[in-house]
Amino acid sequence: MVEAATIAPPLGARSTLGIDTLVWGVGLALLALFGLLLAEMFAAGLPVLSLEFITGEASDAGRSGGISAVLVSTLWVVALAVGIALPLALGTALYISEYLGRGSTLYRLIHGSLDVLSAVPSVVFGLFGNAVFCELLGLGYSLAAGALTLVCMIVPVMVKASVDGLTAVPTELRAAGSALALSKPALIGHIVLPAALPGVASGVLLGVARALAETAALLFTSGYVLRMPDSPLDSGRTLSIHIYDLAMNVAGGDRFAYGSATVLVILLLMINGAIALVSSYAHRRTTDS
Amino acid sequence: MDRRTFLAGSCLGLLAFTWECGAEESVKLLATGSSTVAPLVAELARRFEQSHPTIRIDVQTGGSSRGVADARRGVVDFGMVSRALKTNESDLYVTTLANDGVSVIVHADNPVQALSRADLIALYRGEIDDWGRLGGKVGEPPVVVTKAAGRSTLELFASYLEMPPEELKAAIVIGDNQQGIKTVAGNPNAVGYVSIGAALQAMAAGTPIKVLPMNGIPATLEAVADGSFPISRPLNVVTRQPPNGALAQFLDFALAQAQSDIVVAMSFVPRHGQ
Numbered sequence: 001m002v003e004a005a006t007i008a009p010p011l012g013a014r015s016t017l018g019i020d021t022l023v024w025g026v027g028l029a030l031l032a033l034f035g036l037l038l039a040e041m042f043a044a045g046l047p048v049l050s051l052e053f054i055t056g057e058a059s060d061a062g063r064s065g066g067i068s069a070v071l072v073s074t075l076w077v078v079a080l081a082v083g084i085a086l087p088l089a090l091g092t093a094l095y096i097s098e099y100l101g102r103g104s105t106l107y108r109l110i111h112g113s114l115d116v117l118s119a120v121p122s123v124v125f126g127l128f129g130n131a132v133f134c135e136l137l138g139l140g141y142s143l144a145a146g147a148l149t150l151v152c153m154i155v156p157v158m159v160k161a162s163v164d165g166l167t168a169v170p171t172e173l174r175a176a177g178s179a180l181a182l183s184k185p186a187l188i189g190h191i192v193l194p195a196a197l198p199g200v201a202s203g204v205l206l207g208v209a210r211a212l213a214e215t216a217a218l219l220f221t222s223g224y225v226l227r228m229p230d231s232p233l234d235s236g237r238t239l240s241i242h243i244y245d246l247a248m249n250v251a252g253g254d255r256f257a258y259g260s261a262t263v264l265v266i267l268l269l270m271i272n273g274a275i276a277l278v279s280s281y282a283h284r285r286t287t288d289s
Numbered sequence: 290m291d292r293r294t295f296l297a298g299s300c301l302g303l304l305a306f307t308w309e310c311g312a313e314e315s316v317k318l319l320a321t322g323s324s325t326v327a328p329l330v331a332e333l334a335r336r337f338e339q340s341h342p343t344i345r346i347d348v349q350t351g352g353s354s355r356g357v358a359d360a361r362r363g364v365v366d367f368g369m370v371s372r373a374l375k376t377n378e379s380d381l382y383v384t385t386l387a388n389d390g391v392s393v394i395v396h397a398d399n400p401v402q403a404l405s406r407a408d409l410i411a412l413y414r415g416e417i418d419d420w421g422r423l424g425g426k427v428g429e430p431p432v433v434v435t436k437a438a439g440r441s442t443l444e445l446f447a448s449y450l451e452m453p454p455e456e457l458k459a460a461i462v463i464g465d466n467q468q469g470i471k472t473v474a475g476n477p478n479a480v481g482y483v484s485i486g487a488a489l490q491a492m493a494a495g496t497p498i499k500v501l502p503m504n505g506i507p508a509t510l511e512a513v514a515d516g517s518f519p520i521s522r523p524l525n526v527v528t529r530q531p532p533n534g535a536l537a538q539f540l541d542f543a544l545a546q547a548q549s550d551i552v553v554a555m556s557f558v559p560r561h562g563q
Contacts, residue, residue: 223347235349252466
């Protein structure tokens with residue numbers, strides 16, 4: 001200890017500057033990378049954006065016209081996926097955090113499978129979704145099949161965020177509820193859930209973000225059709241797939257690929273902003289109480 | 290049943306009702322297969338649907354092998370395949386919609402008149418540091434241009450060189466044909482490969498590039514269309530049965546001269562010439 005104390009000050013004094021610059025440098029590099037990405041994207045994409053591009057009908061294999069059908073398909077898939085995943089995820093999260101003992105085998109089993117599920121590559125979900133939802137359940141290439149595939153992918157993310165929200169509910173609140181002789185369902189419904197809402201909401205937004213960005217899983221399920229969908233049983237092309245196709249398969253599609261990518265990035269930035277808002281709100285609430 | 294349950298139930302009912310309304314009486318054709326052919330077929334289908342409102346063609350992707358497998362299993366109405374069929378695939382009926390060709394381009398001022406397959410292999414292995422060795426300007430190092438991974442043009446060119454696509458070394462990696470043409474037009478030492486259709490259009494528009502012959506065969510649309518050009522392939526549609534009904538109607542429509550503008554716009558070569 002004495003030796004360490006005598007050595008430490010000069011070492012610290014010498015190396016702090018170096019470490020500081022390194023940390024700053026890494027931070028700046030990251031910032032620059034993000035800035036470059038956005039600048040390059042917006043420089044190529046913003047000139048393409050117009051009302052016509054957002055609301056128009058695609059023509060010439062997506063190289064002219066607009067992306068209205070793509071936006072509607074994306075909305076269908078994301079809304080359906082989150083709509084189905086939310087009750088599933090919330091139920092699982094409540095079960096895990098309110099009913100299951102921490103050390104129980106089932107708890108570890110569920111946690112383990114959620115970890116594995118969130119690590120599975122999305123193309124595997126795509127093949128699984130194609131085999132199960134498109135072929136076995138007979139949904140064919142459809143927005144519904146794509147949404148159900150996404151449900152499998154986003155439920156783990158949403159469960160984790162919800163469990164975090166639920167476990168962050170202060171024990172005093174639960175104790176107060178129990179002191180009032182509230183039944184367990186009433187305690188959950190009136191006290192725990194409202195308090196955990198920000199965590200659940202950020203889980204939903206994470207799910208939306210992941211669903212928006214997905215390409216591989218949807219190529220085999222919701223598909224490639226560039227027509228305005230009449231119903232969720234139609235095939236439809238989401239934004240990410242549209243970008244991929246324009247960039248890789250259509251000669252001269254790069255310009256509109258950038259335009260579509262800009263729309264997607266703006267959507268994702270908006271969702272990220274919403275996540276940040278919700279979590280800062282959640283943080284304020286838990287620190288206030 | 291309390292009010293909320295009732296509300297939820299009726300919403301579901303309404304949803305089911307609107308789903309039913311969406312399903313009109315019409316013929317629906319489903320296709321899967323090559324992601325190179327898919328945009329072409331989708332665009333042909335879009336024009337076809339405008340004049341045939343009762344027929345709908347849903348185009349999906351998944352790759353040529355999937356197109357063959359799905360057509361064979363009968364789970365789709367037709368498959369799309371971006372290559373000639375193999376001998377063990379002769380049970381399928383083939384319709385060639387268009388052809389795709391790749392040619393090597395250099396700057397118009399480059400004195401090189403032809404590059405052999407061996408020359409190209411050496412270039413794309415990064416073994417040549419002087420155009421003089423290949424009959425060009427002595428002392429000028431070649432700037433090799435290749436396409437980004439996953440591009441079908443890269444795969445076609447690499448298979449001509451009999452090299453794995455990932456082994457092609459290059460100074461510049463480009464995305465699409467236009468970018469490749471601009472890169473070569475802007476650098477007197479550049480050498481690249483692009484779709485023949487795109488290259489000839491650019492030359493007609495006065496872009497300073499030169500299309501080189503391959504194995505002594507000049508790079509023309511005719512040589513691609515008849516399959517004699519070494520780096521070319523047919524873009525096929527395959528079916529398990531001879532096409533009939535709505536599918537036959539669509540294929541006749543797709544092959545008509547009136548639709549060749551779509552083929553050209555995708556940088557492919559129409560079967561009837563331009």
